Every structure is written in structure tokens, then in C-alpha cells.
Amino acid sequence: MTEMTGAEMVMAALAEQGVEHIFGYPGGAVLPIYDALFQQDKVRHVLVRHEQGAVHAAEGYARSTGKVGTVLVTSGPGATNAVTGLTDALCDSIPLVVITGQVPTHLIGNDAFQECDTVGITRPCTKHNYLVKTVEDLPRVLHEAFHIAASGRPGPVVIDIPKDVQFAKGDYFKPKEFQHKGYRPKLKGDPEKIREAVEMMAAAKRPLFYTGGGVINSGPAASEALRELVKLTGFPITSTLMGLGAFPAADPQWLGMLGMHGTWEANWAMHDCDLMIAVGARFDDRITGRLDAFSPGSKKIHIDIDPSSINKNVKVDLPIVGDCAHVLDDMLRIWRASAPRPDKKAFDSWWSQIAKWRSKNSLAYRNSNEIIKPQYAIQRLYELTKDRDTYITTEVGQHQMWAAQFYQFQESNRWMTSGGLGTMGYGLPASVGVQLAHPNSLVVDIAGEASVLMTMQEMSTAVQYDLPIKIFVINNRYMGMVRQWQELLHGGRYSHSYSEALPDFVKLAEAYHAHGIRCEHPGELDEKIREMIEVKKPVIFDCVVDPAENCFPMIPSGRAHNEMLLGDAAMSVDEAVTEEGKMLV
Amino acid sequence: MPNTDDHPLFATRYSRWENDVTTTTHYPASTTTEQIEIRTLCVLVDNEPGVLARVIGLFSGRGYNIDSLTVSETEHQKHLSRITIVTRGTPMVLEQIKNQLDRLVPVHRVIDLSAANPAIQRELAMVKVRGKGKERSAAHELATTSGARIIDETAESYIFEVTGATDQIERFISGMLPLGLVEVSRTGVAAIARGAEVMGARSES
Numbered sequence: 044m045t046e047m048t049g050a051e052m053v054m055a056a057l058a059e060q061g062v063e064h065i066f067g068y069p070g071g072a073v074l075p076i077y078d079a080l081f082q083q084d085k086v087r088h089v090l091v092r093h094e095q096g097a098v099h100a101a102e103g104y105a106r107s108t109g110k111v112g113t114v115l116v117t118s119g120p121g122a123t124n125a126v127t128g129l130t131d132a133l134c135d136s137i138p139l140v141v142i143t144g145q146v147p148t149h150l151i152g153n154d155a156f157q158e159c160d161t162v163g164i165t166r167p168c169t170k171h172n173y174l175v176k177t178v179e180d181l182p183r184v185l186h187e188a189f190h191i192a193a194s195g196r197p198g199p200v201v202i203d204i205p206k207d208v209q210f211a212k213g214d215y216f217k218p219k220e221f222q223h224k225g226y227r228p229k230l231k232g233d234p235e236k237i238r239e240a241v242e243m244m245a246a247a248k249r250p251l252f253y254t255g256g257g258v259i260n261s262g263p264a265a266s267e268a269l270r271e272l273v274k275l276t277g278f279p280i281t282s283t284l285m286g287l288g289a290f291p292a293a294d295p296q297w298l299g300m301l302g303m304h305g306t307w308e309a310n311w312a313m314h315d316c317d318l319m320i321a322v323g324a325r326f327d328d329r330i331t332g333r334l335d336a337f338s339p340g341s342k343k344i345h346i347d348i349d350p351s352s353i354n355k356n357v358k359v360d361l362p363i364v365g366d367c368a369h370v371l372d373d374m375l376r377i378w379r380a381s382a383p384r385p386d387k388k389a390f391d392s393w394w395s396q397i398a399k400w401r402s403k404n405s406l407a408y409r410n411s412n413e414i415i416k417p418q419y420a421i422q423r424l425y426e427l428t429k430d431r432d433t434y435i436t437t438e439v440g441q442h443q444m445w446a447a448q449f450y451q452f453q454e455s456n457r458w459m460t461s462g463g464l465g466t467m468g469y470g471l472p473a474s475v476g477v478q479l480a481h482p483n484s485l486v487v488d489i490a491g492e493a494s495v496l497m498t499m500q501e502m503s504t505a506v507q508y509d510l511p512i513k514i515f516v517i518n519n520r521y522m523g524m525v526r527q528w529q530e531l532l533h534g535g536r537y538s539h540s541y542s543e544a545l546p547d548f549v550k551l552a553e554a555y556h557a558h559g560i561r562c563e564h565p566g567e568l569d570e571k572i573r574e575m576i577e578v579k580k581p582v583i584f585d586c587v588v589d590p591a592e593n594c595f596p597m598i599p600s601g602r603a604h605n606e607m608l609l610g611d612a613a614m615s616v617d618e619a620v621t622e623e624g625k626m627l628v
Numbered sequence: 629m630p631n632t633d634d635h636p637l638f639a640t641r642y643s644r645w646e647n648d649v650t651t652t653t654h655y656p657a658s659t660t661t662e663q664i665e666i667r668t669l670c671v672l673v674d675n676e677p678g679v680l681a682r683v684i685g686l687f688s689g690r691g692y693n694i695d696s697l698t699v700s701e702t703e704h705q706k707h708l709s710r711i712t713i714v715t716r717g718t719p720m721v722l723e724q725i726k727n728q729l730d731r732l733v734p735v736h737r738v739i740d741l742s743a744a745n746p747a748i749q750r751e752l753a754m755v756k757v758r759g760k761g762k763e764r765s766a767a768h769e770l771a772t773t774s775g776a777r778i779i780d781e782t783a784e785s786y787i788f789e790v791t792g793a794t795d796q797i798e799r800f801i802s803g804m805l806p807l808g809l810v811e812v813s814r815t816g817v818a819a820i821a822r823g824a825e826v827m828g829a830r831s832e833s
Binding site for chain 2: 171174191224225226349
């Protein structure tokens with residue numbers, strides 16, 4: 044027990060929780076905490092340019108390290124600006140502790156200057172939140188917040204601290220062990236159910252692993268166990284957008300991403316399998332398509348740490364509540380001990396069916412010598428960065444889907460994208476957070492020109508802290524995904540999806556004291572990407588691409604997995620033996 | 629903004645998709661309708677500021693129904709409150725409601741009181757009836773036969789107190805309607821499981 048002010052308690056607790064960096068923006072109601080921050084040297088503060096950027100940066104930091112990301116903002120607008128980031132972190136289960144200043148307790152409810160009902164506003168977009176009304180509660184709340192953010196299904200936690208509580212003196216202590224009466228996430232899965240799951244797996248003729256972000260969130264041990272189990276069983280595996288990297292894309296058992304813009308083979312395998320093993324995935328509407336036609340002939344096993352994810356959209360046959368790493372480990376052990384002999388004949392025919400689907404080459408596109416195809420740009424980016432220590436973030440839209448399709452992730456925690464909420468403007472600030480956590484790595488934000496303008500101001504943050512992030516803008520002068528839907532679903536009426544009056548991205552980069560590159564020709568692409576990698580500064584790379592390109596495959600509205608639309612190139616792949624056919628990728 | 633109809637890159641390309649794409653939403657249709665059931669849930673929570681807002685916000689935010697809601701601190705020393713919620717939905721939605729409630733940090737336990745052996749459910753209503761003459765004596769008689777108590781009385785009004793299951797209260801109120809009923813205050817349902825078993829906090833069970 045040491046006597047200190049509430050503001051000093053905040054800094055002490057952050058340091059004790061191992062926080063090295065906090066993203067924030069000062070203001071009246073957090074001045075005491077900023078004062079305490081100034082007088083210590085354990086926690087380094089990163090000044091962002093907008094509070095939304097602070098939260099996304101903390102998300103990028105958390106997702107690339109597995110640690111809890113932290114944010115410090117002021118009351119009122121500081122808190123409301125953080126709301127998009129909080130919702131994003133809730134949707135994607137990212138552990139964050141966000142500290143907000145609040146007006147003094149005696150002014151709460153009086154419509155004071157820069158007052159807002161922070162706990163009221165953030166209640167539905169946090170895993171939990173606190174308004175700390177007395178300094179005596181502060182030490183417990185601070186440590187509890189970290190525990191709740193990181194344990195179970197992770198998520199953002201807000202601590203709202205009135206200014207008088209920041210000034211008040213009290214006894215600081217670190218609670219010995221966190222034992223919450225109501226909150227006790229279950230880590231171990233029911234062994235009986237796991238045994239049953241292994242029996243179902245051993246008897247399956249057309250099995251498939253369908254994995255999601257839960258595997259990444261569960262930590263490296265879960266990815267390890269997943270890789271081992273997939274190898275041991277010989278089953279094919281597909282993953283959601285959030286789960287990319289948990290299983291290496293280079294592996295022959297990998298079918299690519301599934302869902303709305305997933306591969307032909309992944310979606311057909313989902314539709315036709317007789318056993319689906321869902322691991323840390325939540326049957327989101329982008330995955331299932333039409334629910335009554337979703338994988339109609341399969342038994343479904345669902346492993347998830349959050350019971351509310353089970354039977355929410357799709358009824359499953361065998362739910363297992365528990366942490367992915369624990370359950371997969373138990374599965375491995377039981378599988379090894381029982382040494383099942385799967386039906387080899389059925390298995391061979393399942394794999395040969397998958398090979399037929401694969402031969403459709405559903406990601407194929409017609410390349411060009413005149414104009415840069417966005418898919419080609421991402422492929423070249425991948426080829427030129429794959430042997431480096433690379434982290435990828437994205438914004439939201441066509442470029443995001445192409446990045447997921449064409450960038451081959453071999454490791455977990457290398458891919459940071461806004462999945463659940465789909466937040467345009469996520470990628471740039473997220474890359475700031477990633478780069479801060481990994482100063483010597485290559486961090487690339489695969490961006491769209493529309494998205495990136497939503498949080499462009501964070502270039503200043505990158506420049507201020509010497510963070511050499513690479514903003515690779517797939518510039519098609521459209522909100523491409525909106526335009527694609529308008530083309531496909533709204534009779535080609537391109538209502539307000541044109542990126543008008545765009546800035547000159549090269550000059551914009553220079554205005555931020557960063558480095559600008561423009562590339563308009565496929566022939567220059569490699570050389571300019573190399574330049575981008577070599578420059579030891581933040582870079583905005585304006586990659587001018589074909590504005591008409593659409594993202595395929597696509598499961599259209601109200602359709603099932605086996606009713607995918609394909610692009611021209613894949614549709615004609617069967618007869619693609621001409622010279623032109625060789626251009627197909 | 630360019631005239632996209634004439635844009636050489638897009639000219640009439642969309643016509644290709646017309647046969648493939650029929651509706652204009654990209655969300656899956658809602659699931660087939662299942663039977664709607666009514667359930668009484670008992671939720672044991674830490675009695676801390678905002679806890680009721682969390683529970684109610686969950687219902688409104690996710691589009692669940694609340695037929696009735698009753699809250700009070702029931703274990704003062706442990707600062708535990710008991711929330712009794714009568715809700716309705718398909719079995720899948722009801723399971724979601726229970727799981728979503730259980731996910732809230734201050735929630736200790738969620739028990740479906742209509743699931744196991746049927747629980748005892750009670751509601752209290754205070755009913756103000758205004759009138760004179762025949763109607764007044766009819767109201768008095770109905771109250772007596774229904775087991776209601778008179779808790780306030782003036783020359784031209786009664787306030788009756790009635791306790792019972794929801795349908796009993798409903799019957800009493802509809803009986804009073806033609807007899808000068810002017811105001812009703814109801815508590816909502818309180819419920820408790822039959823038998824010796826106790827619904828305590830998780831740490832004790």
C-alpha cells in the first residue's frame with residue numbers, strides 16, 4: 044500500500060500491467076493523468092491526431108503482439124471519437140483498456156463543458172465499462188479491467204475517471220489474485236464432448252476445418268495445435284477473414300478463405316462436407332450466405348470460448364465451450380491415443396473432388412500490360428515482401444478482399460483488418476500501432492484511396508515517431524466495393540461512389556514530410572515497390588489501378604455457397620489454353 | 629462526377645449479372661419461423677450502478693422482447709440483486725438471451741424458471757376504481773370474491789390490492805373495467821422455483 048493520487052495510480056497500474064506504449068490525446072478532463080504521465084518514464088505515450096486513430100493504433104498494437112492495447116483520451120468528444128474504435132474492437136474481440144477522463148463527480152449530469160455519458164454511450168460497444176466514483180475503487184478497477192479485456196473472449200474495456208478522482212489521494216495496491224464472482228470464462232472444454240468430437244472426426248468421409256479469429260486470439264499455442272491437428276488428420280482447412288495466418292497459406296491442405304469473397308473450393312467444400320469443425324469462428328452472415336442452404340448435409344462441431352456464439356446463426360450438433368488452444372490440445376491428445384483409421388477411399392474421393400474445384404482457379408483475373416490490375420499489384424507486393432518480416436493491415440473494401448485473397452499469410456498475428464465492423468480508415472492508424480510494436484519490421488497498410496482519407500491525419504503521428512509505415516493505396520478512384528454492388532445489384536447506377544477531387548497523394552505525402560511514390564504502369568510496379576521498401580520513412584504509395592475491376596468470386600445476395608459468381612477469367616478457365624490463357628494467374 | 633452510364637469501362641456491363649442477381653440485399657434472409665415461447669428468467673446480478681441499464685440495453689440493442697421486469701436487491705450483505713424477466717422468442721433466441729445475459733460481467737447466474745419444474749410466479753397490482761351506487765357495490769363484491777384487499781377507501785373510490793399469477797391479475801382488471809377502473813399500478817412478475825433447491829450465487833452452488 045502506497046499513498047498516491049488517482050492519476051498516479053493509473054500510471055502505476057499501467058506499468059505493473061507491463062504497458063510500454065499508450066496511445067492518446069490530452070484534454071481538460073485528463074490533465075492530471077497527463078501530468079502523472081509526464082513525471083514517469085515507464086510508459087511511453089504516442090500522440091495521435093484523432094481519438095479514433097488512438098483506438099485503431101492500440102488495436103493494431105494488440106493484434107500484432109497479443110498484448111492488451113491501451114488508450115488515454117479526454118471526456119466528451121475525446122470519448123465519443125473513440126466509439127468507432129471501441130465498436131471495432133468489440134466486433135473483432137481485440138483486448139483494449141481505454142481510459143477516458145470525465146468531468147468532476149459533482150458536475151456529472153449537469154451538462155458540464157465536455158461532459159458526455161461515457162459509460163452510457165460505450166456500454167453496448169465494450170465488453171465492460173466502469174465509472175470510478177471514488178479513488179478507493181480505482182486500483183481494483185484498473186487491474187480488473189486488464190483481466191477482463193484479455194481473458195475469455197477478449198474485448199475493449201473503458202474506465203471513465205472523473206477529474207476529482209484523478210486528483211484525490213488514496214492507497215494504491217495491486218490485487219493479489221483476480222477472482223470475480225460473476226465473471227469466470229471457461230478455458231477447458233468438456234472432455235466427454237471432445238472425445239465425441241474425435242469419434243465424429245474419425246468417422247467422417249468429407250470433413251473440413253472452418254477456423255476463425257478465435258484461433259488467433261487464443262495465442263500462438265492454438266495455431267500450433269491447429270497445424271498439428273490438421274496435419275495429423277489430413278483434413279482440408281479453410282478460414283474466415285479474421286483467421287488468416289493461423290494455418291499457413293502455402294500448405295496443400297489449405298483451401299483459401301471462405302465466405303462472400305472466398306475461393307470456389309473453400310465454399311464448395313463448406314457446402315458439400317459431411318463434418319464441419321468450426322474452431323473460434325462465429326458463422327457470420329458474410330460466411331454463411333443463405334442460412335437455410337448453408338452446408339445442408341453436414342454435422343457441425345463448434346468450438347468457441349463464448350457460449351453466446353454457439354447456436355446463434357446456425358444450429359450445431361456438438362458445441363464445445365472452451366479456449367481453442369486447450370480444446371485443440373485435448374483433441375490432439377485423444378486423437379493420438381485412439382489412433383483412428385479414417386475411411387481412406389472416401390477420403391481420397393473427397394480430396395479429388397476438392398482438386399476439381401481448385402482447378403476452376405476461381406481467383407483468376409485477366410492481367411494487362413497497359414493498366415495495373417489491383418490483384419496483380421497485391422501479388423507483386425506479396426512476392427517482394429514475403430521473405431521479409433512483414434505485417435499487413437488494411438482498410439475496408441475491394442482492396443481488403445483482394446489482400447485476403449492474394450497475400451499469402453503463413454503466420455498468425457501478421458494480418459490486421461477490420462472484419463466484424465468493417466471500419467474504413469482502420470488500416471493507417473492500425474499500422475502505426477503495429478510499427479510501434481515492431482520497429483524493425485516492414486509494416487504495410489494495403490489501402491483504398493477512399494478509406495485511407497478517413498484517417499489520413501495519422502500520417503503526422505507516423506512522421507512524429509519515425510514509424511516508417513508503408514501506405515500502399517490501391518487507387519481506383521471509386522469506393523470500389525460500393526461501386527461493385529451498385530453494378531451488380533442496382534442496375535449500374537453509381538450513386539456517390541466516385542472518389543471525386545482526390546488529393547495528389549505524392550504531394551500529400553510530401554506535405555506530411557513523408558515520401559510519396561506514384562505508379563501507373565505495370566512495368567514499373569516492382570521497381571517502385573522496392574523503392575517503397577527501401578525508403579526509411581513513412582511512404583504513401585499511390586498505385587493507380589484499373590477502376591473497373593470487380594472482386595470475385597462473390598456469393599450474391601440471398602444465395603448459397605454453391606451459387607457463387609465468378610469473374611470472366613475463371614469462367615473461361617476450362618478453355619484457357621491460348622497464349623492469353625497463360626496470362627491468367 | 630463523370631456520367632457513369634456513358635463511362636466506357638462500365639457501359640452496359642452490368643446487364644450480364646441481371647439473371648444471376650435477383651434481390652438487392654446482401655444479407656441472408658431471416659431464418660424460418662419457429663414457435664414463439666414465453667419464459668421467465670431469473671438473473672442474479674451485482675447490485676452496482678448501471679447493471680439494470682446493461683440488462684435492458686442488451687434486450688433493446690438485440691431486439692429481444694421484455695413482457696415484464698422486476699428488480700430488487702435480495703441479498704443486502706453480498707449486494708446482490710435479483711432481476712426477473714418475462715420474455716418471449718423462438719427457442720434459439722431464448723437460448724441466445726440466456727447466453728448473452730450470462731456474458732455480462734456483473735451477472736452471476738441466469739436461470740430459466742420455466743424450464744425445469746414450473747416456478748411459482750406472482751404479481752401485485754393496485755387498482756383504483758371510481759364510482760357510486762350500484763357499480764361501487766359491484767366492485768366491492770368482485771374484490772371480495774377475487775381475494776383482493778381494500779387498501780384505501782373514499783366516498784367515491786376504492787384502491788384494491790391484488791396478488792396472484794399474471795392471468796389472475798388480468799382477470800381482476802378486466803372485471804373491474806366496466807365498474808369504474810381508472811388507474812392500475814402493477815409490479816411485474818416475481819418468481820421462485822418450487823421445492824427445497826436454492827438459486828444462489830455461483831460461488832455457493
